[in-house]
Amino acid sequence: MIKIAWHPAYSHPLPEGHRFPMLKYELIPEQLLHEGVITPENLFAPELVSEKVVLLAHDAQYWTELRDLTLSHQAQRRIGFPLTRELVDRELRITQGTIDAACFALEHGLAFNVAGGTHHAGSNWGEGFCLLNDQAVAASYLLHQGLAQRILIIDLDVHQGNGTAQIFYNESRVFTLSMHGEKNFPFRKERSDLDIGLPDDCGDEEYLSKLERALQAATAHKPDFVFYLSGVDVLETDELGKLALSKDACKHRDQLVFEFCKQNGLPVQVSMGGGYSAHIRDIVEAHCNTFKVGFDLLGA
Numbered sequence: 638m639i640k641i642a643w644h645p646a647y648s649h650p651l652p653e654g655h656r657f658p659m660l661k662y663e664l665i666p667e668q669l670l671h672e673g674v675i676t677p678e679n680l681f682a683p684e685l686v687s688e689k690v691v692l693l694a695h696d697a698q699y700w701t702e703l704r705d706l707t708l709s710h711q712a713q714r715r716i717g718f719p720l721t722r723e724l725v726d727r728e729l730r731i732t733q734g735t736i737d738a739a740c741f742a743l744e745h746g747l748a749f750n751v752a753g754g755t756h757h758a759g760s761n762w763g764e765g766f767c768l769l770n771d772q773a774v775a776a777s778y779l780l781h782q783g784l785a786q787r788i789l790i791i792d793l794d795v796h797q798g799n800g801t802a803q804i805f806y807n808e809s810r811v812f813t814l815s816m817h818g819e820k821n822f823p824f825r826k827e828r829s830d831l832d833i834g835l836p837d838d839c840g841d842e843e844y845l846s847k848l849e850r851a852l853q854a855a856t857a858h859k860p861d862f863v864f865y866l867s868g869v870d871v872l873e874t875d876e877l878g879k880l881a882l883s884k885d886a887c888k889h890r891d892q893l894v895f896e897f898c899k900q901n902g903l904p905v906q907v908s909m910g911g912g913y914s915a916h917i918r919d920i921v922e923a924h925c926n927t928f929k930v931g932f933d934l935l936g937a
Contacts (some may be wrong), residue, residue, distance in 0.1 A: 639936055640741040641666070641675065641928075642734030642750040644682045646727050649718075657717070657766055658913065664921045665751050665909070669928055683734035685726060686774065690736070691799060693777035694770060694804050696761035703768060712777050716763040728768040731755070733920070734906055735771040736778050738866070742904040743784060745803060747935040753908030754866040756798035757823065763857060764800065765822065772864040772908055773804045776811055779862060789860035789903075790814065791894055792829075794868025794910040795878040802827035808937075812858035814851055831855065837879045841886035844871070852897045863903045865894055868910030869923035877913040887923050891930040899934055907931060 647662035654817065669675045680791060691700050702708045706720055711718045731752045738748035755767035763769075779785040788811045792798035797817040805811040812830045819834030826832070833851055870878040870889055882890075898905045909925065912920040 639679060639745055639932060640681055640738060640748045641679050642683050642731075642748075642752075643680050644730055644734070646723070646730055649724055649727050649750045651805045658920055659918055660917055661912065661920050661924065662752055663850070664917065665924050665928075668921055668925050672925070674925070674929055675933060676901050681737065682732050683737050684732035685729040686736060686903045690778055691769060691774060692727075693781055694760065695758075696908040699763075700759040703763065708763075712763065716768060717766050718768075725768065728755070732769050732771040732774050735775040735906060739775045739779055739862070739906040739926045740784070742906045743862070746904050747898075748906050749931070750906070750908045754794060754833060754868060754910030756792055756794060756801045756866055756910070757796070759800040759803040759827075762800070765796065767800065770800045770804060772866060772906070773801050775906065776805075776864060780810055783819050785862040786810065787858060787860045788812070788862050788864065789855055789858055790866070791852075791855070791892070792816070792866040793871065793890060794866050795870040795875065795880055796868070796911065797823060797826050797832065798866065799823045799825075799827040800830075802829040812855060812860065814855050816848060816851060821877075821879055830858075838881045840881045841883055841889075844880070844882055845886060845889055845893065848893055852893065856901065860903060863898050863905040863907065865905050866889060866909060866910045867894075867907055867924075867927045869912040869914075869920060869927075870910070872912070872914055872917045872919065872923060874914040874916070875912065876915055877911075884919075884926070888930060890927045891927045894935070895931050905935070
């Protein structure tokens with residue numbers, strides 16, 4: 638059975654008018670259940686990840702200041718959320734959800750986290766609504782436990798996975814692939830193993846063609862596990878994305894990734910990443926399509 642990490646704490650209260658769409662973390666599982674894509678048995682509630690595991694990918698001083706809520710005002714502004722104990726615990730739970738999902742993927746071929754994709758968090762910083770880097774911690778955990786030997790991280794959020802690139806810059810066992818808006822945030826890019834910077838208003842044909850070539854190039858790493866960050870801020874309706882992908886192309890993107898995993902016999906863990914369309918239904922529909930495509934191609 639395909640397992641999906643979810644917890645009510647994923648939907649964290651924010652100040653009125655905050656641009657981050659927290660509501661999607663309630664609506665995604667509700668919609669999947671309503672459509673019969675999943676049953677309650679697919680969902681599991683993760684605990685809080687341990688400090689020992691966090692430190693596999695993050696700097697001890699940064700983690701201590703985050704844990705003790707002593708980050709500087711400047712560091713908190715860089716994150717973009719008001720720092721609270723509940724917020725930190727949420728991030729710890731999301732990170733454990735990605736670790737658990739990775740372990741379920743080893744068993745069943747595919748697993749999801751309704752949240753996660755917090756790829757702007759580097760080893761010693763948080764940024765862009767990201768406190769800890771869930772997939773970087775999970776990848777480090779798999780390597781540390783000997784559960785994977787060579788990992789591929791496919792980051793298709795519209796924003797570069799700068800934190801992930803920085804964490805694994807000197808780690809040859811992890812290949813980081815980031816396909817993102819070249820002129821979009823973060824404006825200071827880190828160096829991934831393969832960066833594909835897209836022009837503003839990049840449309841369906843160009844995007845999908847470049848993704849196919851990128852996936853072909855990534856096979857040279859000979860991965861035995863894949864982490865997929867499936868941000869839907871690539872949509873033309875997204876207020877922060879600057880690209881021009883249709884919903885069908887976003888769904889086709891997911892198909893290409895899952896077909897790549899299927900053809901190469903690679904277990905894959907999926908975290909949702911970003912999405913900032915004006916209408917929450919556009920965000921939820923695109924995220925739910927990722928689940929549907931994954932279930933269709935890898936659910937057997």
